[in-house]
Every structure is written in C-alpha cells, then in structure tokens.
Amino acid sequence: MGREFVDIFDDWSAENYDASTSGQDPEYRDVFENYEVILDEVAKRVAGNVIEFGTGTGNLTALLAERATVTGIEPNEVMRTLTAKRFPGIDVLDGDLLDFPWPSSVDAFVSTYVFHHLTDEEKGRALQVYAQLLPTGGKVVFADTAFISEEAKLQRIAKERGRGYHAVADDLEREYYTTVPILKELFEKTGFSVEMTKMNEYVWLMDATKR
Numbered sequence: 001m002g003r004e005f006v007d008i009f010d011d012w013s014a015e016n017y018d019a020s021t022s023g024q025d026p027e028y029r030d031v032f033e034n035y036e037v038i039l040d041e042v043a044k045r046v047a048g049n050v051i052e053f054g055t056g057t058g059n060l061t062a063l064l065a066e067r068a069t070v071t072g073i074e075p076n077e078v079m080r081t082l083t084a085k086r087f088p089g090i091d092v093l094d095g096d097l098l099d100f101p102w103p104s105s106v107d108a109f110v111s112t113y114v115f116h117h118l119t120d121e122e123k124g125r126a127l128q129v130y131a132q133l134l135p136t137g138g139k140v141v142f143a144d145t146a147f148i149s150e151e152a153k154l155q156r157i158a159k160e161r162g163r164g165y166h167a168v169a170d171d172l173e174r175e176y177y178t179t180v181p182i183l184k185e186l187f188e189k190t191g192f193s194v195e196m197t198k199m200n201e202y203v204w205l206m207d208a209t210k211r
Helices: 003-009 014-021 035-043 059-064 077-086 120-133 150-162 166-174 180-189
Strands: 048-053 068-073 091-093 108-112 139-145 192-198 203-210
Touching: 035 059, 035 108, 035 139, 035 203, 048 059, 059 068, 059 077, 059 108, 068 077, 077 091, 120 180, 150 166, 180 192, 180 203
Parallel strands: 048 068, 048 108, 068 091, 108 139
Antiparallel strands: 139 203, 192 203
C-alpha cells in the first residue's frame, strides 16, 4: 500500500526536500519543473472538505488551507511532524492512500508526487474507496509522474542513466510509475470522468470528477 517507501523520507530533511522541489538539485530538476504551478493547479480545483495524501513538508497544504478545510494524511512520522508544526490548526493523521481514517464528509482527495507509491491494482482499489466516499461531483485531483507508454518510460530511464542521474533512474525502476492510458482506464472504471494534462516531462495532472 505504498508503505514500503515510507522510510525513504526519514533522512530527507525539510531543507533537502525543498531544495529538490525548487530545482536546486540538478538530478531532480526536470521532475520538479513548474513545481509551484503544479501545486497551484491542484489547489485551485478543489474546495470544501479536502483530504490531502502525502503532505510532506506542507507545500500543497499551505495553498489548500487558503480555500478549503484540509485534513492531511501522511505515513512518514518525520514529515507528519513537520507539517503538524507548520500548521497547528490542521489535523495531520497517520495513514496512506488506501488505509486512512474515513471522514464523515469529504468533497475532494488531492495529492502531488504520491500516487506512484501504489501498484496499478492498488490504485484501482484506492479509487474505488474514494468513489464510495465522495458525493456526485466530488473530485480527485492528483499530480504525479506518469508516461504516455511503457516504452516512453524505458526511454526516460535510459536517458537519465546516460547523463549519470542514477538516483532518478533507480526511482523509476523501483516504484510503481504507470502510464497515462492505464490511469485513464482506472479512473473511468471506478466511476470518474478524468482529464489528463501534461505539466512537465514527468508530471501529469489528473482532474477527476465522480459521475
């Protein structure tokens, strides 16, 4: 359920994490290109009671709090503590994309750079849960790395290894990055209409509405 990757963030301090997202780490610069735009696009598409998965250091949380009532879900204790200290008025709870405290009312689920922690089968199960909890018109707005095809993913891995960016290539091989057609199928099978928008060479924005 994605928990196998939780420990990766134990040694990733807030400073190092934010340095990567701001483009200071050349190896991850392409992954986080247009980072602030991506966060803003996610935040501006939701309102009401919002569940945020994978709060990290709270960068998306800050934007969501301006326009919604936010509950954060974060499996990593280090990151959960960081967000809770930054936003003392927001509940930041232990949980993940599949296993989290169910809210009494929710209008949207959001996340950035998180959905790839689930296998494709788990992604489908998670979307079934969200569809069960959301009202008609409710939203799932995720932004995450995906590829137009499996061949494109393999080409990207080869490109990153070719320029010596082995950490990125290792990430792509280790975690559960999927393709745009598979994501569309998973959303549609679980009762959502979805629009996919490419945000950079890695990240796609998934804007799904429950039918």
